[in-house]
Amino acid sequence: MSTVVTVDVAVVGAGPAGLAAAVAATETGARVAVVDAGNQPGGQFWRHAPETGNPGTADVQPHGHHGWSTYLDLRARFDAARSAGRITYLPGLQVWMAQHSGDAFVLRTTAAVASSGATPATVAADRLVLCPGGYDRQLPIPGWDLPGVMAAGGIQAFIKANGVLPGKRFVIAGTGPFLLPVAAGIAEAGGKVLAVLESSSPSAWLPHLRAAAGVPGKALEGMAYAAVFARHRIPYRTRNIVTEILGTDRAEGVRTARVDAAGRVRPGTARTYADVDVVGFGWGFTPQLELPVSLGVETRLDADGSLVGIVDERQQSSVPGLYLAGEVTGVGGATLAVLEGLAAGAAAARPESDVPVKQPAAIARHRRFAQAMHHAHPVPAAWQDWLSPDTTVCRCEEVTAGEITEARDQLGARDIRSLKSFTRAGMGWCQGRVCGFASACLSAGPGQMPDAGSLASSAKRPLAAPVGIGELAAQDG
Template sequence: MSRVVVVGGGPAGMAAAEAAASRGVEVVLIDAAPKLGGQYHRQDGLSSEDRLAPSAAHADRRWTSPENVEHVPDASAWAVEAVDGGHRVHVRVGLADDPSREGRVFATRALVLATGAYDRALPFPGWDLPGVFTAGAAQALAKGQGVAVGDRVVVGGTGPFLLPVASSLVGVGARVVEVAEANAAVTGWLSRPTGAMAGWSKAGELARYAGVLARHGVPYRSRTAVLAAHGAESVESVTVARLDRDWSPVPGTERRVEADAVAVGFGFTPQLELALAARCRLEDGFVAVDAAQGTSVDGVFAAGELTGIGGADLAAAEGAVAGFAAAKRLGAVVEAPLRAMSRVRAGRRFARALAAAYPVRSGWQDWLRDDTVVCRCEEVAKRALYRAVDERDVGAAGPLKLVSGAGLGLCQGRICGRNAAELAGLDDPAAFAKRPIAVPLRLSELAEESRAEAPVDAEAAARPFGIDR
């Protein structure tokens, strides 16, 4: 069918929809949230209006949905199927996880996947207590719902994202007790950006967050991590300690800190389900793309955090490139988007520098005790993973799951997969990522007859109809 289908309404998906629409192509923009923006431009869910921050692609104005973009909100894309000449995206639309949702199927010859990423959380003793959140949860709740995850919050993890999270928490009235950065301080290069960080457009934004924290007297400590959370029914205090270069705790540096909440984030994990269902090739755990954001599969493009963690600006630039390429595939007249492509190149340089500055070091494995839960859903402890490897010589993700139980619960290894794979010595970061049903649906929803839809019409779609503006 001659329209571009974009999955994901964050910076990458919005830019892709806008770019394709600007070439006169019909676009369907599918997003799980009620409002566009994704995790980055997290909108205030309580406000009746759309208040999107200016998109990076067009810093001079707010993003409004172009006329030829059909935005489908509250839409869970649960499967992608290859069909002759294209792909079919199966979607449930309506209240989250409700059996009353309506099924829709979108066929397309040009599919743009912009499904984003979620926080990586590393396990530590007590991390399954209520009151331990991911940094993304603290951010989503503060920005989207206007609530703080706690009164006294410790923010921990690694990377510049911890700063806006801490700043949002302060904004909704929480006291941020401290920010624990496991690597070197962000503020180091923030005050005097050099090398690859020089000229990074986000530096100013981060400096503002750092300013907010400084004004509120929030201590920011490098080479420090939350090693344990304590409490009976929920978090009452945490243990914080200094780390060495490999992230092993430095003995004697442990401190008990009173807190009722912890927000942790150790970088991000891409949401690969739909890309893997479409059989896109991965490289180092991310979707491999060419200069036009094309994946290894004809007619499937990927943009944003799926292709590498690089933040909203890079995501929007990749989205624009993908949107133009998708429109071109449908026959629109499109010139190479040179400016967006150069923004992509610059963005990737920063992304590489960021990844190098904020790696996850293997010493985190020392934070775990034998009985520390690794898989939260099935409550599988580290011990069970080690035994699977030591006693049964498990060498692949499938058997590891079936022998240890890790990754068999409702989250299907989204949270524990990378951690379990590392603990078991499997070197594929995406070992657990294959989930043909990309998000659970009710059996009755699955049983429903799908609403018939015209097949992908390759011939019609190949006719050029682009309107060059």
């Protein structure tokens, strides 16, 4: 058996929400353990170059980081609590199973990287705060399985962690405000962004500006990107999509087209960008729901079509003692994640008291802004029309769109569970993390979006991370 760390509050994740939750919980008097897959705090949003052997790196703001001062403040408080022995920090570990037995939560972990030397520990806690974040939502596009095609967030993470670019000439496509910092980060790091293709339209923002107006920081952020775009002459083309990635054994170019409001391709608008070596895609984000779902948390469909956990005003889920913060309660960005993390950490540390939620008005305002963004940047209703029968949908098991629609139409695979059984879509290494949303859309039918039940079924991953059979063999209870 691995060592058991017993604490009052366990926090999963050390990104904006997790760091905030850990700091708030410890400052409210709880003994805290933080389990994180990363080797150092920050998560995806505050990802930065390795600190090992580089004291002081954390003080230098890398490219494209917003809210870095917030990070430095939380990090200082986190480090102080660690030094004082009030936070047990367990980096480099992934939770492969979370259990709730009796009054305690138990987290079983495994090293994220075999050679990292991270020693798996079992964490037992009275309360649990899950802050697992999310990752870029993807739609299959003909040619998207060619090397050189990446998740937009993957490109950003690459730059933040490594300080270099994964290529020279980029096209960034999809929908949502996140495409802007990705493109700006590439340009600032010396890459050429040939175009940013946004399937939605800025005019779609207008009805939602009232909600957005309450968050001036966001507007400033937008203006900063506008300046970067102007300086680097990055074309921002709305109502445009990539219809195909060209190339034989790697991405060499893209074909694009204009679309209408529903995402239908407008005939005669095809255009080709040649000499492209990296294509980045992002269609919003998918919150990582497997741990909440495995613990029985009640879920709902958010405005962006994502499955999210339901929480009360203290960030507590439907499972008593289990708190959620950050993207798992609704994709809303780092500022909101920090606010939620602070509320969740404080509440988890003192569940019996009525600690007032810090900045409830700010949380509400950021949620309204996030909703506005979701409405302004929907997944195009007609996206399934872009597929050809031989387009790969499940990258792991190499299942094509044709195989999926055949299973749906011939064998009645009208839910994600049947679809997985019949086609193996979502059954491979990533367990449907990448293709889950698209497969759920396809099983629901042309033009359809998946309901909460289908996405919950897709998020059911009895092992939340791959774990060695040898490690399983050491489990005896």
